Amino acid sequence: TNVxxxxxxxxxxxxxxxxxxxxxxxxWFSSATSASNVAIGNGAGAGLTGSFNVLLGVNAGRSAxxxxxxxxxxxxxxxSTASDTxxxxxxxxxxxxxxxxxxxxxxxxxLTTAPGYSNIxxxxxxxxxxGDAEVPFVSDLKGTGNIAxxxxxxxxxxxGFENIAIGAPNALISNTTGNTNTAIGSExxxxxxxxxxxxxxxxxxxxxxxx
Numbered sequence: 001t002n003v004x005x006x007x008x009x010x011x012x013x014x015x016x017x018x019x020x021x022x023x024x025x026x027x028w029f030s031s032a033t034s035a036s037n038v039a040i041g042n043g044a045g046a047g048l049t050g051s052f053n054v055l056l057g058v059n060a061g062r063s064a065x066x067x068x069x070x071x072x073x074x075x076x077x078x079x080s081t082a083s084d085t086x087x088x089x090x091x092x093x094x095x096x097x098x099x100x101x102x103x104x105x106x107x108x109x110x111l112t113t114a115p116g117y118s119n120i121x122x123x124x125x126x127x128x129x130x131g132d133a134e135v136p137f138v139s140d141l142k143g144t145g146n147i148a149x150x151x152x153x154x155x156x157x158x159x160g161f162e163n164i165a166i167g168a169p170n171a172l173i174s175n176t177t178g179n180t181n182t183a184i185g186s187e188x189x190x191x192x193x194x195x196x197x198x199x200x201x202x203x204x205x206x207x208x209x210x211x
Contacts, residue, residue, distance in 0.1 A: 006042075021045065041074075050083070073107075099143075117144040123168060126153045148172075150186075156193075165189075 002019045004010030010021040014032040021027035022040045030037075031049040039045030039055040047063040048055070053071070055061035060071040062078040070086045071077035077087040080096045085103070087093035091111060092104040099117040104110040109121040111128045121127035126148040144161045148154035150168030157163065157175050164182045165172035170190045172183045182199040183189040189198060189206045200206035 016051075119144065119146045119148075121146075121148045121154070123148070123150045123153055125155055126150065127157060128152070128155050130157055 001017055002010055002013055004021045006022060006026055007024045008028040009023060009026045010019060011028045012030060012032060013019060016033045016035040018036040019027060020038045023042045023044055025043045025046050026039045027045040027048060029047045030045055034048055035051040037045060037051060037053045041057045041060055043059040043062050044055045044057060045061045048061055049065045050067040052067050053061055053069045055071045057073045057076055059074060059078050060076045064077055065081040066083045068084040069077055072088045073090045073092055075091045075094055077093045079094055082096040082099045084100045085093060085096060088105045089109060090107040092109045093102060095112055096102060101118045102110060102116055103120045105122045106124050106126060108125045108128055110130055116130045119127055119130060127146060130143055142159040142161055146154055146157060147164045149166045150171055152169050152173045153165040153171045154163055154175055155173045158177060160175055160178050162180045163172060163175060167185045167188050169186060171188045172181060172192060173190050174193050176193050178192055178194050179196045181189060184201045185203050185205060187204045187207055188200045189209055191207060192209050194211045195209055198206060198209060
């Protein structure tokens, strides 16, 4: 049994059950077998292929191919093809093409992730440009296990792994491929790009360090 409220809501569901679609075009053109999804908002879950997703917001989870996903906010996790992710905020995690267990909370967090694994980004534009990553624990750890908390924390990181940046604004903002760095405080290691294994605590600590 499905519940659909709104123009074209759930229009193409045939065998999928347990779905709730509320809003114009919510779950429109979704896979006929998608099941147990909640999509609330105009266009939420439109074109979705997957089950057990919670999608709240205009176009949240639109055209996603994923299961076990939570997307809250306009365009959150739209076009995503990764499962078991949490995207909260406008345009959070919109282009995640593979990878699992990512959490993005805040507008434009993990905006260009394609793919990434086991990353946590909290704050506007945190981990915004995370890029290519290999499957973790198989060949290497690129793009995995990063924690970014604060506005623009780890903003430029593409393939760096196991970095921790906590501070608003701009903790490790310029880091691209640097690994295993820990930066705690505003502007800490703000100019580090490729340096590895550094630890800095306090406002602007190690700010001039680059490599």
